[in-house]
Amino acid sequence: MEDILAQAKKVAEQAEVFQVSSKVTTIHFEANRLKQIQDKESTRTALRLIKGGKVGFAQASGFIEPGMLVEMAVETCQFGMPAKFNFPNPEVYPKIDTFDLQIDAVAIDDMVELGEQLIVKIRQHTSDILCEASISRGVASVHIINSEGGEASYNKSLFSLSFEGVLIKGEDMLFVGDSHSSCHPVLDFRPIAEEVIKQLELAKRNVSISTKPMPVIFTPHGVASSLIAPLVSAFSGKLVFDGASPLKDKLGEQIFDKNFSLWDDSTLPYQVASYPCDDEGVPSQRTPLIDDGVVSHFFYDLQTAALANTQSTGNGGRHGGLPTPSPSSLVIGKGDISFRDMVRDIKEGLVVEFLMGAEQGNILNGDFSGNVLLGYKIENGEMTGRVKDTMVAGNVYQLLKQLEAVGSEARWVEGFLLTPCLYCSSLSVASKAG
Amino acid sequence: MQDKIANSLKGHNADYIEIRLEESKATRIIYRGNRLEEIGRISSMGGNVRALVKGGWGFVSFNSVNKLRDKVELAINQAWLVGKETSKFSQSEPLTDVVTVEIEKNPMAVPLASKKKLFDEYNDIILSTPKIQTSNIGYSDSQRKITFASSEGTYIEQAKVDISLRLAAIASEDGQVQQIGLSLGSQGDFSAIEGLQEQVKQMAQRAVGLLSAPQAKGGEYIVVLDPVLAGVFVHEAFGHLSEADHVYENKRLQDIMVLGRKFGDKHLNIVDGAAVPGLRGSYKYDDEGVPASKTYLIREGILESRLHSRETAAIMGEKPTGNARAINYLFPPIVRMTNTYIEPETLSFEDIISDIKEGIYAKDWYGGTTSLEMFTFSAAEAYMIRNGKIAELLRPVVLSGNVFVTLGNIDAIGNDLQMNQGGGCGKREQSPLPVSNGSPHIRIRSCLVGGS
Known part of the structure; x- marks a missing residue:
């Protein structure tokens, strides 16, 4: 890495090596x-240059001659975007x-037994039931150095346990599943087993539902699969800067229900999306995005923050190319109503556990629609069975503007989202059976 | 290198071993609005070993090809930990081949400056359209050389070039944001993404049109799909269900997916095949060294065959079809589609819509996904059909259905087959894999549409 940086410094004003x-x-x-059983070992090295005031980029998986990587990055500089930022050199990083x-200490045999x-x-x-399960154990190390004297490195351990089951009766298929991930080994299979068994119990019989607007409760999995993609896009500093976010001019305004709060937090201990610094060496932080319904901040990387005349929030993430504003862990604040009380409150309604295809709508506008x-x-305060051939459609801004209730218990789903259940009073439901 | 690979495969105690080595070079260019936001070069070198012992698999991936024999041994040791039964793996004749690419206009030979000039032009067309807020352009090209060798004595080198381009126009007014995208791709010919000025202009204008369009009312409709969206439909609704890895260890699904079962009427023919030449899913050998084929999944409405890897074919007692594909060396090959399409029939578009009193005409794709039984796919553009005529524009719609019912509900198939080369397919963690899909216009008697 030092070799690459030294060679890059000879031809560019500033340089950064990420590995x-x-x-x-x-x-x-x-x-x-x-x-x-799979065993994967990989190393990726990325070089970012500022030359002639413009950003160049090259990346290599596996071995590459330092000179070659520098040459590739230099070639792109002449077309790159004007750099609005300097590579950071912070005094301290949070621990x-x-x-x-x-x-x-977790052996393969332990994972098999789990x-x-x-x-x-x-x-x-x-x-x-026909079961698929994956258990994964790994370590990653991240190292960043730049020409401004900045240096950051950290190690991360990762463990995940995921389960998916399918139950087929005639031509009826039922999919159930859950997963947990952590920087600690996840050695207790029971929480996942309990969640899956709960799903199997609730889906024991199929019932029909009407086509009409009705009250809907989103479980934590339901929130993740229905509502998060439009929010992530709307709070990305990049989309805000481009004017492609409906929230672009709403900073400080009450857009959401006063009981709804959302923040990005890369500092939570032993969460898989946590880090002491982001992928461009900016210290991690907790960033409130929605504070009691008020739009309070967007998340940024260095370049976008500079363009928007603000500070990076430590959300520069790499997804195969240059860093871009990316959420770390997202947390939705808890409320005070239990799931059971929400269900009891509803005469006819729907609990959404998993929505398929919701991210395929116009998420920029906040629309979601899925199977x-x-x-x-829900009938008369009780969950009576599983619905099928049913679609829901709505808009997250309309839905989150007025929530009937926010759940009093939260859980982690998909490794990056901590959320309670959300109860909305009316959502469009369309069903083939109805 | 060939000798080194051959030597590292010799003298092991395993039922089957394969080595894959891969070198690639790629270029990425991304525009957002008037900013060329990212331009980068990416190189990659790596490989993997996969070993089969008593029905269990070991898989090792790496960046460094040093000590290849140690990696082979690690994969075999893992496979021994897993395997407790008998390996079933279809026979493949040992062969040696070197497959090169011949391309009219190779993207590697097109200077960055020329690429930028082309995308600048497209971007200007989008951004100069009134009420357009911003644009997105994502371009990538890649050139790969893949070396495959197996313990059966097969040695294949294949070169591959792939291009993909996605353009999107984003319109905004009064807090509303609407967008339309255009996805294109080719197996290496850069000229496939040139000369799109008129299409790009229409796309931007359509995005603006959506701002004032109403949302469809949710419910069941007669739906007519254009060739692009019908291609996504056949991929999602039926293609994935035809992948034998979903079926081969699932007795109940085998009962449902029994060959000879009637799925649609006699005009319905669905094909998948990498041997169909010149498309993004085309190749000579799959990633298990099996020659590509062309497979009728449905012939005259009847389920005729399915897509196989060597393992699924052997376990189900059927013929391998050359559909085992890996997106890159980080993953083992799994059963994937290649070029999937509904064969054309005789009806014109006018014939298909003329007797529809009220329905929806859905065009172009935004996305699609499946749970095998249920599928959803979304149109980028939709119109009401009223009294046999195309009527008002609607906001994009998401359509959903049940595969066992919906294929039987196709009651009209057009004469205008088109293949869509944009986008890519995701399965497990492997995405986006280059595929193509297509169809003529089709009509579905009843399909669930999400809406207000």
């Missing part, structure tokens, strides 16, 4: 039994726990 190395072992269960030594226990437990409940892959009908 991430990872080693991950994953075991896969397919059709209820162990099928594959964020992202590495647990215990990860190395998967077997999970599958056995779920098949004790429903013997005909209820897993959802339950």
Whole structure:
């Protein structure tokens, strides 16, 4: 890395080298039994230059001659965007726990046993279910150096346990699933087993539902699969700067329900999306995005922040190219109504557990529309069965403007979102059966 | 190198071993609004080893090809930890081949300055359209050389070039944001993405038109799909269900997907094949060294065959089809589609819509996904059909259905097959894989549409 930086400094005004190395072992269960063990080792090195005031970029997986990487980056400089920022050289970084030594103590046999226990437990409940499970254990190390004297590095341990089951009766298919991930080893299979068994119980019989607007409760998985993609896009500093976010001129305004708060937090200990610095060496922080319904901040990387005349929020993430504003962990504030009380409150309504295809609508405008892959009908305060052939459609700004209630318990879903249930009084539901 | 690979495959205790090595070079260019935001060059070198022992798999991926024999041994050791049964893997004749690419206009030979000039022009067309707020352009090209060798003695080198381009126009007014995209791709010919000025202009104008368009009312409709969207429909609704890795260890799904079952009427023919030449999903050998084929999934409405890897074919007692593909060396090959389409029939577009009293004409794609049984796919553009005529423009719609019912609801197939080369397919973590899909115009008697 030092070699690359030294050579780059000779030809450019500023330079930055980013390197991430990872080693991950994953075991896969397919059709209820162990099928594959994977061992992946990879190293990626990226060089960013500022030359003639413009940004150039090159990246290599595996070995590359330093001179070659510099040459590739220089070639792109002449067309690159004008650099509005300097590479950072912060005095201190926050101490964020992202590495647990215990990860190395987990043997492949332990992972196999964990998967077997999970599958056995779920098949004790429903013997005909066909199970897939993945258990993954890994470490990654990130190292960033730049020509301004900035240097940052950290290690992260990763463990994840995920389960998906399908139950087929005739031509009716039921999909259930859950996953947990952490920087600690996840050695307890029971929370996932309990969640999946709960889904199986609630979906035991299929019921029909009407085509009309009705009250809807989104579970944490439901929130993740329906509402998050439009919010992430609207709060990205880049879309705000481009004018493509409906919130572009709404900073400080009450746009959402006063009981709705959302923040981005890369400082939470042992969360897989946490880090002491982002992918361009900016210290991590907690950034409030919605404060009691008021739009309070957007998230930024260095370049976008400079263009928008503000500061990076430590959200520069790399997805195969230059850093771009990217959320870390998102947290939705808890409310004071239990899920059970929400259900009791509804005469006829729907619980959305998983919405399929919601990200395919016009998410820029906040629209979402999808097939209820897993959802339950509420009749007279009770969940009575699973609905099928049903779509819901709405707009997150209309929906979150006035919430009936926010749940009193929150949980992590998909490794990056901590959310309670959300209860809205009316959403459009269309069903084939109705 | 060939000798080094061959030597590292010798003398092991495994049922099957393969090595894949890959070198690639790529260029990425991204515009947002009037900013050329990112231009980058990416190079990659890596490989993997996959080993089969008693029905269990070990897989090792790496960046450094040093100590290849150690990596082979690691994969075999892992496979021994997994395997407890008997390996089933279809036979493939050992072969040696070197596949090169011949392209009219190779993107590697097009200077960055010329690429930029072309995209500047498209971007200017979008941004100069009144009420357009901003634009997105994402371009990438890649050139790869993949070396494949197996313990059966097969050795194949294949070169591949791929181009993809997505343009989007974003219109905004009174807090409303609407967008329309255009996705294109080719197996290396840069001229496939040149000369699009007129299409880009129309796209930007359509995005502005959406600002004043109403949303569809949710419910069931007679739906007519244009060739692009019908291609996405056939990919999502039926293509994924035809992938044998969903079926081969699932007895109940096998009962549903039994060959000979009737899925549609006798005019319905659905094909997948990498042997169909010149498309983005075309190749000579798949990533298990099996020659590409052309497979009738549905012939005259009847389920005829499905897509296989060597393992799924052997376990189900069917013929391999050459559909095992890996997006890159970080992943093992899995069963994937290639070029998937509905074959054309005889009806004109006018024939298809003339007797529809009220329906929806849905065009172009935004996305699609499937759970096997249920699928959703979204149109970028939609219109009401009233009394046999195209009527008012609607906001984009998401359509959804049940595959076992919906294929049987196709009651008219047009004569105007078109293949769509844009986008890519995602499965498990492997996305976007270059594929193409297509269809003539089709009519679905009843389809669920999400709306207000």
